[in-house]
Amino acid sequence: MAKRVAIVGIGQTHHRSHRPDVNGRELIYEAVTRALEDCELSIRDIDAIVIGNMDHFESINCVDTWSVEGSGAFMKPIMKINTGGTTGTSVAIAAYYHVAAGLFERVLAIGWEKNSESDTTGAIITCSDPVWDRFSYSGAIPSLATEATGYLKRSGATQEDAARVAVRDRTHALNNPYAHLRKPITVQDVMQSPMLAYPIKLLDVCPRSDGACAVVFAAEEAAQKIARKSAWIAAASVRHSLTWFADVDFDGGLLSLQRASREAYMKAGIKSPADDIDVAELYLPYSYAGLKWIEDLGFCPVGKAPEFIWSGATDMGGKIPMNPSGGVISTNCIGATGLLRVAEAALQVMGKAGDRQVPDAVNAMATGFGGCFWSDVIILSSRKPS
Amino acid sequence: MEHIAIVGLAQTKFERRKRDKTYYDLVYEVAKAALEDSGLTLSDVDNVVTVSNDFLDGRTISSMAVGEAAGGSDKNISTVEGDGSFGALYGAMRVLSGFRASLIVVHSKGSEGNMRYVTNAMFDPIYHRPLGIESIAASALQANAYMQKYGLSEEDFALISVKNHGNALHNPYAHLPMTITVDEVMRSQKLADPLKLLDCSPISDGAAAIIIADKSTALKSAKKPVWIKGIGHCCEDYFLGDRDLASSKALYAAALKAYEMAHITDPLKEIDVAEVYDAFSYMEPLWLEGLGLCPSGRGVELTRRGFTAMDGDLPVNPSGGVLSAHAILVAGLVRIIECALQLRGEGGDRQVDGARRALAHGVNGPCGQSHCVWILEKD
Numbered sequence: 147m148a149k150r151v152a153i154v155g156i157g158q159t160h161h162r163s164h165r166p167d168v169n170g171r172e173l174i175y176e177a178v179t180r181a182l183e184d185c186e187l188s189i190r191d192i193d194a195i196v197i198g199n200m201d202h203f204e205s206i207n208c209v210d211t212w213s214v215e216g217s218g219a220f221m222k223p224i225m226k227i228n229t230g231g232t233t234g235t236s237v238a239i240a241a242y243y244h245v246a247a248g249l250f251e252r253v254l255a256i257g258w259e260k261n262s263e264s265d266t267t268g269a270i271i272t273c274s275d276p277v278w279d280r281f282s283y284s285g286a287i288p289s290l291a292t293e294a295t296g297y298l299k300r301s302g303a304t305q306e307d308a309a310r311v312a313v314r315d316r317t318h319a320l321n322n323p324y325a326h327l328r329k330p331i332t333v334q335d336v337m338q339s340p341m342l343a344y345p346i347k348l349l350d351v352c353p354r355s356d357g358a359c360a361v362v363f364a365a366e367e368a369a370q371k372i373a374r375k376s377a378w379i380a381a382a383s384v385r386h387s388l389t390w391f392a393d394v395d396f397d398g399g400l401l402s403l404q405r406a407s408r409e410a411y412m413k414a415g416i417k418s419p420a421d422d423i424d425v426a427e428l429y430l431p432y433s434y435a436g437l438k439w440i441e442d443l444g445f446c447p448v449g450k451a452p453e454f455i456w457s458g459a460t461d462m463g464g465k466i467p468m469n470p471s472g473g474v475i476s477t478n479c480i481g482a483t484g485l486l487r488v489a490e491a492a493l494q495v496m497g498k499a500g501d502r503q504v505p506d507a508v509n510a511m512a513t514g515f516g517g518c519f520w521s522d523v524i525i526l527s528s529r530k531p532s
Numbered sequence: 533m534e535h536i537a538i539v540g541l542a543q544t545k546f547e548r549r550k551r552d553k554t555y556y557d558l559v560y561e562v563a564k565a566a567l568e569d570s571g572l573t574l575s576d577v578d579n580v581v582t583v584s585n586d587f588l589d590g591r592t593i594s595s596m597a598v599g600e601a602a603g604g605s606d607k608n609i610s611t612v613e614g615d616g617s618f619g620a621l622y623g624a625m626r627v628l629s630g631f632r633a634s635l636i637v638v639h640s641k642g643s644e645g646n647m648r649y650v651t652n653a654m655f656d657p658i659y660h661r662p663l664g665i666e667s668i669a670a671s672a673l674q675a676n677a678y679m680q681k682y683g684l685s686e687e688d689f690a691l692i693s694v695k696n697h698g699n700a701l702h703n704p705y706a707h708l709p710m711t712i713t714v715d716e717v718m719r720s721q722k723l724a725d726p727l728k729l730l731d732c733s734p735i736s737d738g739a740a741a742i743i744i745a746d747k748s749t750a751l752k753s754a755k756k757p758v759w760i761k762g763i764g765h766c767c768e769d770y771f772l773g774d775r776d777l778a779s780s781k782a783l784y785a786a787a788l789k790a791y792e793m794a795h796i797t798d799p800l801k802e803i804d805v806a807e808v809y810d811a812f813s814y815m816e817p818l819w820l821e822g823l824g825l826c827p828s829g830r831g832v833e834l835t836r837r838g839f840t841a842m843d844g845d846l847p848v849n850p851s852g853g854v855l856s857a858h859a860i861l862v863a864g865l866v867r868i869i870e871c872a873l874q875l876r877g878e879g880g881d882r883q884v885d886g887a888r889r890a891l892a893h894g895v896n897g898p899c900g901q902s903h904c905v906w907i908l909e910k911d
Contacts, residue, residue, distance in 0.1 A: 148630040200593070201586040201613070207653035210614060211897025214770045221785060223765040224902060225622065228586065228613040230593035236610050240622060247628035248533070249763075273593040387605040389556075389596055405606060517596045 148246040150531055152369035152376035153492040154362050155185025161326040161357035161477045164262040170204055171216030173358045174258050177482075178218055181254065181360035185372050189218035192362070193250040198227040198237040198257050199481030202272070203264035217256055229386060230273065231431070231516020233257060234359070234484025235524060238512075239382045241363045246379075251368045257485035258358035266354050266480075273517070275390055283391035286431070287351070289519070291343035294434035296396040298345060303437055305345050307452035309336035311436030312349055312475055314461055319472025321462070321502040326355040326477040336433070350433040350475075357479030359486045366530075377492035377526040380509070381413035386520035394519045399442040403513070403521040407443050410523040414531075416509070419444045419466075420459075423525070424507040425494045426468045427487040429515040430475065436460075436468070443513075462504070470494065470502040484514035488524055495528040533793055536627045537750040537757030538908065540570025540635075540743035541869045546707040546736040546857035549643040555589065558739035559639050560601040566635065566741035567603075571754025577743065579631045580604035582611045583619035583638040583861055587650045602637040602741075615809075616740065616865025617894025617904040621763050623744045633745040638862045642735035647860075654898050656771070667811075667898065668732060672724035674777040674899045675814040679726065681778040682829030686726045689813040690717035691835050693730050693855055696810060699842060700852025702881035705866075707736045707857040717813075731813040733858035740865045742872070758872040759909045761889075762796070764789030767902035775899070783822030783893075783903040791824075794889075794907035800825050803907075804887040805874050806846060807867035809895040810853040816840075819893060820848065823905070842884070850874065850882040864894025868906055875910040 157180025159165075159173060168176065174197075182189060195217050197210055206212050210219070210226035217224065229236040234257035241255035271284040283289045297303065313333055319325035331349055339348035362372075369376045385402035388394060395401065407419075416422040426445075430436045437451040445466060446454035454460065460468040469475075471490040474483055491510035493499040508529060514522035542565030544550075544558055553561070559582070567574060582602050584594035591597060595611035602609075608631070612619040616638035623634030651667035678684060694714055700706035712730060720729040743753075750757040766789070768782035769775050787799070796802045808823070810816040817831025825846065826834055834840050840848035849855075851870040854863045871890035873879050879887075889909045896902035 148628075202592045205653060206657065207585070207587045207650060208614070208897050211767060211770060211901045212654065212656075214767060214901075219767045220769055221766060221782065223786075224767045225618050225765070226613045227610060227622075228584075228593070229595055229611050240610060240625075243622070243625045243629045246630070247625040249625060249628065269592045272591045273596050275597065384608045384610065385606060386595070386599050386609045389598075389600045517593050517599075 149248050150366040150378065151242050151245040151363055152378045154364045154369050154373040154376050155181045155187065156361055156489045156492055157181030157184055158324050158359045158486060158489060159357045160324050161355045161479055163326065163353065163355060165356040170260050171213055173260060173356065174213055174216035174256055177358035177360040178254065178256065181362050185362050187362065187372065191252055192218065192222065192254045193252050194223040194244050195219045195254045195256065196225050196227060196237050196241045196244065198233040199259050200228065200230065200233060202269035203266060204260055229517060231480065232484055232514035232520050232522045233481045234486065235488060235514025235522035238361060238485055238488040238524060239384065239522065242379050242382055245363050245365050251365045253363045255361045255363060255485060257482035259479040259481040260356045261354035261479060262356050279391050287343045287346060289391045290432050291346050292396050294345050297434055297438045300397065301449050303452045305337065306333055307437060307455065308350060308433040309333040310455050311433040312336050315469045315473040315475040318462060318470050318502065319476035322471045325472040327353055346432055352431045352474045352478035355477050355479040357482050359482040359489050361485060361489050375496045375528060377495045378530050380527045380531050381410040381525040383409040384522045386517055388518040391518055400439055400519060400521065402519055403439055403442045406521045406523040410525050414525040423466060423509045423511050425470060425504040426466060426511040427471060427491045428468055428513045429484055429487055430473055431515060467504045470499060470504055484522065487512040487514065491526050495526050534628060535747040535759060536624060536744055537759045538742050538872045539745045539750050539753035539755060539757055540566040540572065541872055542566040542569055543705050543740040543866055543869055544738040545705050546738040546859055548736065550737040555639045555641045556598050556601040559598045559637050562739045562741040563602045563635060563637050566743050569755065570743045572633065572743065574603045576749060577603065577633045577635045579608040579626050579634050581619050581623045581634055581636045583616050584611060585613050585861060587653055588640050588645055588860060590645055598639065603635060614896045615894040615904065616861050617868060617906065618765065618896060620742060620865055620868055621765060621904055624760055624763060627744050627746050632749045633743055635741060635743050637741040638865045639739035640859045640861045641737045642860060643737050647735055668727060669724045670772060670898045671812045672727045673772060675726050675812065677777040678814055678818055684832055686718065687714055688832040689731055690714040692810065692813040692816045693717045695835060695841060696849050696853040696855045699850050699882060700856035703851045705857065706852040707734050709852060709856065727812060733811045733854045736857050736859040738859035738862050740862050740869055742865060742869060756876055756910065758875045761909050762790035762794030762907035765904040770901065772899060777899055779828055780818065780822035780900055783819060783900065784824060786903045786905045787823045790905040790907050796907065799823065800846065802889060803846060803891045804889050805850060805871065805884045806848045806891040807851060807870045808848060808893040809864060809867065810849060810855050811858060813855060816848060847884045850879065850884055867892040867894060871908050875908055
C-alpha cells in the first residue's frame, strides 16, 4: 500500500525573461538550495532526485546526468521525466511515487527551463506528427486558438471575458516576488495587444521565462520531523490520452482535465470542488483556458465561467481564489511551470505564501497542461489523508 | 519491499533499420505482445510508463507519439527519459504505490538519427562539445584509463566481443550474432583508440515492453511471475575529468542497494546469470568490477578463465549483450527481459540451466555515469 507523502520544502528562483548571470546548472542550484533552506535540510539528507525540462529548449541531452552539479545528485539516485508542458507536474508525481513506494524517505523534485537560450516555438513545432499535424497544429498557439474559437462560438463568451482572466492573473502576480511579469494590466490593454492567432492576443498568453523550482517530498514520519506544517498529497491523477491534435474535440470540453479531475476528486473525497477546494493553482497557458477549463474542473456550470470570473469568485478574497501566484500568464519557465503550480499550492496549505496567502487554505489544487491537450491534477491538503 | 513481479514481456528483433515500421508501430507491437504474454488484458493494466528521448526521436515531447500506441489512453501515464531500466524502475514504484499493473514500453530507431550528434549533445555545450566528443570518443578515453590503471590490453577486451557475439548466435532477437576471433576484433577498423569497430555495439532499431504487477495480479497472470527482489540506482559526477573512469563507484553504490534489498551477501555465489550494459567490449569487465563480482582490475580475468561463459559459474550476457543489439534506451529493458526469460526457463538455446536469481543492469549518461541494477528471482 502507498505510504503517506507530504511536501515539506519549496524553493524557486526569481523568474525573469533572461538570466544571463547564471547557466542552467546554476539556475537549478539556486532553486535547490532555496528548497533545502526552506525545510532546513542539507543535500546529504536527500535520498533521490527527479528532474525534468524539455530537451530541445536548451539543446542538452540527458539532463539528469548533465545537471548533477546543480541538482546535488552526485552519488545519488536521479531520474529524468519529460512529458512536455506537464513535465513539472509529472516530476512532482514521480517524486511522490518515489516516496509512496516506500523506496525513499526524502526526495527532491526539480523542474527548470532557461527559455532565453531556446527557440521555443522552433522546438515545440516538432512535437506534432511530421506528416499529419505539423503543418496545421505546429507550435503552442494554433491548437489553443482553435480551442478558444470553439469555446467562444459554443458559449457566447467574449474576448473581454478572457481578458478578465489575464487581468486577474497579472494582478495576482503583484503579490508574488518571484513572478516574471509584475506589471498590472487592464482589459483594455489585453484587447489592444497585438493579435497572435485569433482570438489570442499577446497579453492573453504566457511569456517565456528563465527559472527553476525545487520541491522536497517526504514520507510521513520524516515529514512530521522536518516541517511544522506539511502539504499532504491527497490525490494525483493523469490523463495524456492523445497523440494527434486533429483528434482533439475542440467542440467539447477538455476531456483529459475532466477525467483526471474526477478521478482526483474521488481519491481526495472532494464532492463539490468550488466548496471543498480553497485555492487553485491552475496551469492556464492562456486566458481562454481560465474560462473553459474551470468549467471542465467543475468549479462552475458549463457556460457560466464568464459570469463566475466577473463575479470576482476567483480573485483573491473570492470563493475560490485562482492563481494567487499570478499563474502561468505571469511566469512560464516551461519545465518548472507545472512544478511551480504544485509548489505554490503547497505554500498555500502550509500557510507560507506571504502576501499571496489565501487565509486558512486547507485543500489546494494544482494542475498541469501540455502535450496533446493533456492534463495532470494534484490535490494537496494540510490534513493528513486517512 | 512488497511482492511485485514481472508478468509479461516482449521484444522485437533488433536490426539496423526497420524500414517498414514507425517507432509507434514498434511500440504498439511490443505493448500488445507483452499483454498477450501475460494473459492479462489492457483493462488489467491501470498505468503506463513510456520511455523515450527527444534527441533520438527528433521530436520535442517524444512521448506524445507513443502514448496511444502503448495503450496509455485514459490511464495514468508518464514518461521517463533515459534507459529502459530506469523506466521499469518507475513502473515498479507505481505498483509499490498501489497500482495493480504497470506497462513499461521503450523504443528507439537509431537508424533515423545521427548518433554522433545525439550523443555529442550529452556533453558540456561550451567547453566539450566543440571538441567533437561523443559516445565512442568518450568511451575510448574510459577504455584507455581502464587499460592504463590495471595493465589491460586491447586483446583482453576483444575476448569479450568474441564471447558476446558468439552468445548472440543463440538469440533470435539479436542484431549481430557472429562467430569471430580475437584476431578479427583486433584487425577491425579503429574508431577511437583503443576502440575498434568490433569493440563497439551496433546502432539498432527496436522496442521492448514489460508488465510489472502486484502479487494478486501476478498470481492470475498466464506465466510464472518473476519476482523483483531489489533495485538500486545511483549517479556520479558529470565531467569526465572529475571522475575515475577506471572504476564505477556509482554502480557499486547502486548494486549494494539492490543486494541489500534482495538480502544478497555474496553476489558472485548467489547470482546465477547476469545481463550487463556492455555498450563497448571493455564495459563488461568494468561493470562486473563495479557490481562487486570481482576485485578492481580483475574483470577480464573472469572471462579469460571462462567464468562468464555460457557453461561458466556466472554466465554474463547469454543474450549476446548490448554488443550484439543496441537500440538505445531499449537495451536496458532488454537486459531485464533476458533475465526474466532465463528465470522463466524460456531462454531457448541461450538458457542457463537452473538459473534462480539474475542480475540486470542499465546505464544513463556518458561512460556509465548513472546506473540501475535489478535483482530478479523465480519462486
